[in-house]
Amino acid sequence: MPETLIKVDLSQPAPSNPLVHNRWHPDIPMACWVNPGDDFVLETYDWTGGFIQNNDSADDVRDIDLTTVHYLSGPVGVRGAEPGDLLVVDLLDIGAKDDSLWGFNGFFSKNNGGGFLTDHFPAAQKSIWDFHGMFTSSRHVPGVKYAGLIHPGLIGCLPDPKMLETWNTREQALIDSDPATSGLANPPFAGTAHCGQAQGEVKAKIAAEGARTVPPREHGGNCDIKDLSRGSKIFFPVYVDGAGLSVGDLHFSQGDGEITFCGAIEMAGWVHMKVQLIKGGMAKYGIKNPIFKPSPITPTYNDYIIFEGISVDESGKQYYLDVNVAYKQACLNAIEYLKKFGYSGAQAYSILGTAPVQGHISGVVDVPNACATLWLPTQIFDFDINPSAAGPVKHLDGSIDMPISYDLKL
Ligand code: ZN
Numbered sequence: 001m002p003e004t005l006i007k008v009d010l011s012q013p014a015p016s017n018p019l020v021h022n023r024w025h026p027d028i029p030m031a032c033w034v035n036p037g038d039d040f041v042l043e044t045y046d047w048t049g050g051f052i053q054n055n056d057s058a059d060d061v062r063d064i065d066l067t068t069v070h071y072l073s074g075p076v077g078v079r080g081a082e083p084g085d086l087l088v089v090d091l092l093d094i095g096a097k098d099d100s101l102w103g104f105n106g107f108f109s110k111n112n113g114g115g116f117l118t119d120h121f122p123a124a125q126k127s128i129w130d131f132h133g134m135f136t137s138s139r140h141v142p143g144v145k146y147a148g149l150i151h152p153g154l155i156g157c158l159p160d161p162k163m164l165e166t167w168n169t170r171e172q173a174l175i176d177s178d179p180a181t182s183g184l185a186n187p188p189f190a191g192t193a194h195c196g197q198a199q200g201e202v203k204a205k206i207a208a209e210g211a212r213t214v215p216p217r218e219h220g221g222n223c224d225i226k227d228l229s230r231g232s233k234i235f236f237p238v239y240v241d242g243a244g245l246s247v248g249d250l251h252f253s254q255g256d257g258e259i260t261f262c263g264a265i266e267m268a269g270w271v272h273m274k275v276q277l278i279k280g281g282m283a284k285y286g287i288k289n290p291i292f293k294p295s296p297i298t299p300t301y302n303d304y305i306i307f308e309g310i311s312v313d314e315s316g317k318q319y320y321l322d323v324n325v326a327y328k329q330a331c332l333n334a335i336e337y338l339k340k341f342g343y344s345g346a347q348a349y350s351i352l353g354t355a356p357v358q359g360h361i362s363g364v365v366d367v368p369n370a371c372a373t374l375w376l377p378t379q380i381f382d383f384d385i386n387p388s389a390a391g392p393v394k395h396l397d398g399s400i401d402m403p404i405s406y407d408l409k410l
Pocket residue numbers: 047153249250251263264266
């Protein structure tokens with residue numbers, strides 16, 4: 001068996017573990033070192049560091065402090081890696097921890113994080129998903145069961161000082177562009193920074209300057225790509241000596257877009273990976289952002305109902321080629337459809353965020369409307385959801401729904 005280089009104890013708070021961190025900064029000390037060609041295992045917390053519990057209340061989703069995320073395992077130093085190289089990472093296998101065979105999906109309160117459809121689902125809600133080997137089902141969302149497409153939502157290498165400054169400068173400019181709007185981006189925040197093994201002045205510097213882990217950036221990071229699943233091979237740009245590879249935010253399954261934001265089916269687990277180097281690979285292949293090869297193994301759901309959306313919002317307002325608006329409409333159309341079979345809107349939203357749903361940008365040139373499509377696999381349902389002349393049969397009676405927790409400030 002490959003060696004487990006980073007272990008996490010789910011009974012202990014994540015900030016007490018010196019081999020995890022929740023900011024990006026070149027000075028975060030390497031948690032361990034490996035050689036090119038090595039394969040090894042890293043255990044990870046779920047992205048919240050264990051804050052969300054397996055219970056029937058959404059209070060934890062409502063009350064979470066989002067400055068604490070994401071808890072990442074690493075950084076792993078790779079001997080011989082230098083700026084300009086490509087770090088080749090094979091995701092050999094990914095799994096849940098034996099003592100944690102469940103995951104969570106939810107919607108943050110509109111006051112605290114929100115989500116893609118937060119205007120329609122402003123209160124915190126949560127569903128718990130149990131793992132049965134490679135399959136998952138939820139006591140809060142009846143009538144669906146599907147195979148997992150396990151992947152890390154977040155994986156990437158440490159930035160160099162120049163890249164870190166670029167990130168912080170451009171994101172602060174965005175925040176400053178509209179001070180009245182909160183949540184355009186998240187600036188560094190020292191209060192809850194966890195800087196791995198760093199101590200003293202180095203720790204203070206990382207905490208003050210460290211980039212938050214929420215957005216995907218040039219190094220990869222929080223891309224939340226469902227197809228980056230076990231069996232994939234990823235090519236990461238290297239910016240610092242040793243590369244500094246970190247991983248976390250494991251998802252048992254996710255729909256394209258991770259629209260619910262809290263999040264996919266979030267879980268603690270482990271990643272078995274192998275690393276190699278392509279010296280000078282960034283210039284050789286003209287690479288700025290990571291590239292990857294998909295897994296040879298994916299769930300074979302091949303029958304879909306495909307919902308179209310255009311860039312006209314639900315109030316009838318016309319937008320110009322806005323793919324975000326178009327995808328939102330495709331999602332809302334799918335939710336309305338699923339409600340006809342007895343699902344609550346929340347349950348339908350949760351299915352779109354967690355199941356192997358595909359999202360496609362279908363057209364971006366036919367002014368003024370972009371067209372996006374949402375592909376809902378029919379084979380994940382216990383009953384027939386195809387349209388027919390007989391009309392939809394209500395299979396669910398509404399007796400089971402997702403726990404909801406209202407925020408008094410809403
Ligand atoms: Zn996630």
